[in-house]
Amino acid sequence: MVEPAIELKDVSVSLGNKIVLKDVTVSLDEGTFLGIIGPNGGGKTTLLKVLLGLLTPEQGDVRIHGKTPSKVSDVIGYVPQYSNFDAQFPISVWDVVLMGRVGELGWKPFYSKEDKKIAEASLKMVDMLEYKDRQISELSGGQQQRVLIARALTIEPKILLLDEPTASIDEKIQTNIYELLQKLNKKKNITIILVSHDIGVISSYVDEVACLNQYLIYHGSDELTSEMIEASYECPVDLVAHGHPHRVFEHKMPSEEED
Amino acid sequence: MFEMLEYAFMRNALYAGILGSIIFGIIGTYVVVKKIVFISGGVAHASFGGVGMSLYLGIEPLFGALLFAITSAVGVGYLGKEKIQREDTAIGIIWALGMAIGAFFYHITPGYLPSPASFLFGNLLMIGTFDIYLLSGLALSIVIIVVLFYHRLQAVSFDEEFSEVVGIKTNLVYILLLIMIAFSIVFLIKFVGIILVIAMLSIPASISSSVTHDMRKVMVYSVILSLVFILSGLWLSYQWNTPAGPTIILLSGAVFILNTLGDKLYD
Numbered sequence: 245m246v247e248p249a250i251e252l253k254d255v256s257v258s259l260g261n262k263i264v265l266k267d268v269t270v271s272l273d274e275g276t277f278l279g280i281i282g283p284n285g286g287g288k289t290t291l292l293k294v295l296l297g298l299l300t301p302e303q304g305d306v307r308i309h310g311k312t313p314s315k316v317s318d319v320i321g322y323v324p325q326y327s328n329f330d331a332q333f334p335i336s337v338w339d340v341v342l343m344g345r346v347g348e349l350g351w352k353p354f355y356s357k358e359d360k361k362i363a364e365a366s367l368k369m370v371d372m373l374e375y376k377d378r379q380i381s382e383l384s385g386g387q388q389q390r391v392l393i394a395r396a397l398t399i400e401p402k403i404l405l406l407d408e409p410t411a412s413i414d415e416k417i418q419t420n421i422y423e424l425l426q427k428l429n430k431k432k433n434i435t436i437i438l439v440s441h442d443i444g445v446i447s448s449y450v451d452e453v454a455c456l457n458q459y460l461i462y463h464g465s466d467e468l469t470s471e472m473i474e475a476s477y478e479c480p481v482d483l484v485a486h487g488h489p490h491r492v493f494e495h496k497m498p499s500e501e502e503d
Numbered sequence: 504m505f506e507m508l509e510y511a512f513m514r515n516a517l518y519a520g521i522l523g524s525i526i527f528g529i530i531g532t533y534v535v536v537k538k539i540v541f542i543s544g545g546v547a548h549a550s551f552g553g554v555g556m557s558l559y560l561g562i563e564p565l566f567g568a569l570l571f572a573i574t575s576a577v578g579v580g581y582l583g584k585e586k587i588q589r590e591d592t593a594i595g596i597i598w599a600l601g602m603a604i605g606a607f608f609y610h611i612t613p614g615y616l617p618s619p620a621s622f623l624f625g626n627l628l629m630i631g632t633f634d635i636y637l638l639s640g641l642a643l644s645i646v647i648i649v650v651l652f653y654h655r656l657q658a659v660s661f662d663e664e665f666s667e668v669v670g671i672k673t674n675l676v677y678i679l680l681l682i683m684i685a686f687s688i689v690f691l692i693k694f695v696g697i698i699l700v701i702a703m704l705s706i707p708a709s710i711s712s713s714v715t716h717d718m719r720k721v722m723v724y725s726v727i728l729s730l731v732f733i734l735s736g737l738w739l740s741y742q743w744n745t746p747a748g749p750t751i752i753l754l755s756g757a758v759f760i761l762n763t764l765g766d767k768l769y770d
Contacts, residue, residue, distance in 0.1 A: 297668075298664070317669050318670075320668070322664075322665060322668045324662070324665060329661070330536075330661075332536075332712070333536055334536060334712050334715065334716045334717060334718045335661055336716065336717065339718075342654070343661070343665065346654050346655060346658045346669055346671060347669035347671055353651045353652070353653065355654065379716035381716075395665070399669065
């Protein structure tokens with residue numbers, strides 16, 4: 245039997261006295277492209293932290309390619325939200341991308357030729373090589389996002405985790421980012437999990453979709469029903485398909501609110 | 504310019520100034536880009552408690568100051584990281600507590616003591632050969648550490664979470680940084696003083712980072728700027744017969760304001 249890329253069993257996490265994740269169970273095969281959607285505060289970031297090993301759940305079991313998350317720093321490439329950074333920070337694109345190799349330094353003070361070759365290849369993969377000497381803040385949001393994806397790729401990961409990769413990026417550029425992710429997924433067989441609150445765009449590109457709001461609702465398919473969304477958002481949601489002709493969303497008007 | 508170097512204390516001040524520029528330029532860059540100016544301010548003020556306690560115990564003030572500075576730096580860093588206490592609250596408290604402990608011991612220590620103002624605003628007359636040795640050792644250690652750990656320090660300063668994910672012991676790197684800051688502050692207290700040291704950690708690095716986006720260059724420019732500020736400040740203070748620390752800071756502050764205004768107008 246092939247080992248799943250990611251396997252969670254009955255994972256529960258509470259922060260303070262608030263339950264953030266409850267009995268999350270999911271198993272993903274290698275090469276899956278999963279989009280997780282859910283409202284803000286629904287536990288998306290917490291789930292990412294659990295997968296990254298930054299947070300140990302008080303209950304449940306997490307396996308990444310059969311290992312516990314703290315031992316997989318060379319398996320998972322993490323792409324945080326680009327808007328979390330200090331735009332003033334004096335760092336070039338090249339140094340940001342090389343950061344992906346910083347864990348490999350060991351006792352060496354400098355990056356090796358191999359590190360640099362990998363960084364160059366990663367920048368090429370996201371079409372950003374010509375920007376390598378630019379300061380990170382001189383780039384647009386979409387370009388910064390590409391650089392962060394390149395940084396994650398220098399780990400040569402089997403899995404990419406992305407936190408809101410298209411937040412505050414305009415729609416045309418969003419499409420570029422999703423196409424890039426799709427390419428990485430299909431050509432390099434990288435398992436991709438991205439979390440977003442953006443329901444429409446996400447579901448046009450991913451293979452599978454899950455909804456997260458404390459509980460994870462996941463059927464192992466790309467079908468996104470309004471029941472799934474309603475269960476997660478706890479309110480009726482108006483589904484709009486973003487220019488993807490072969491998928492039909494169930495359309496439902498939000499019920500009128502009463503005062 | 505050269506006649507002032509006939510005085511032994513001015514020569515020591517000059518050596519301290521040159522070594523101080525290296526320390527301020529490099530450590531100041533981290534303080535500015537990592538946005539820990541106020542942790543550094545709190546650590547500086549907390550060290551006054553150590554000064555007072557050392558005077559009471561009759562030991563070298565720098566040693567007590569160092570103990571207080573390192574404890575408070577690591578303590579605030581830890582409390583903030585573990586979210587046990589709001590970081591800025593913890594900073595404010597160690598800031599005032601350190602000053603209170605210092606003032607308390609000053610009051611109960613009998614006999615003649617150096618004026619508190621010497622520690623608060625610096626006093627070139629207090630700088631001896633011993634201090635120059637300490638500063639040389641510190642400057643050398645900082646240069647070595649920063650060369651060896653440059654990429655790790657930069658990674659942790661830029662994106663702590665990602666660094667942790669790729670296997671860097673970010674808390675250790677952060678504590679290393681805080682300890683270097685504590686040493687820098689304490690060893691330069693006699694030069695610019697507890698209250699003013701924060702200006703030298705932030706002004707040169709802040710001006711430098713407005714002209715370059717390469718962190719290595721920010722460090723080099725900051726060292727050069729610190730040196731210019733310190734040498735011209737020392738000279739002016741000699742000419743005007745004013746205290747060196749405040750004169751250096753006034754000069755740096757004036758350049759900082761002009762630079763900020765210039766940036767604004769240039770935009």
